[in-house]
Amino acid sequence: MRINFDNLGWISKVSQKRSTFSVSINKLVATGCCLEKGQKLYCYLVKDDKNRPAVITYLDGKKRTG
Numbered sequence: 001m002r003i004n005f006d007n008l009g010w011i012s013k014v015s016q017k018r019s020t021f022s023v024s025i026n027k028l029v030a031t032g033c034c035l036e037k038g039q040k041l042y043c044y045l046v047k048d049d050k051n052r053p054a055v056i057t058y059l060d061g062k063k064r065t066g
Contacts, residue, residue, distance in 0.1 A: 003056075008029070010026045010029070012024045012025070012026075023055075025057075029059075033059040033060075035059065039061060040061060041057050041058060041059060041061060042057070042058045042061070042062065042063050042064060043055055043056065043057040043058075044056045044057075044064060
């Protein structure tokens, strides 16, 4: 899988409520992608070329293809 970065990045804090951990999305990104509260997003745990763990989240609400 090849990933192209769009020169946009931000820092997210991990928060915990009871037994669930969550990571926030920047408000400008959420607004720009027309995300709404309660919308489901598909996230996948991956490793990059240097074997570092990462999370890929598809902001269009569709499952991964291929």
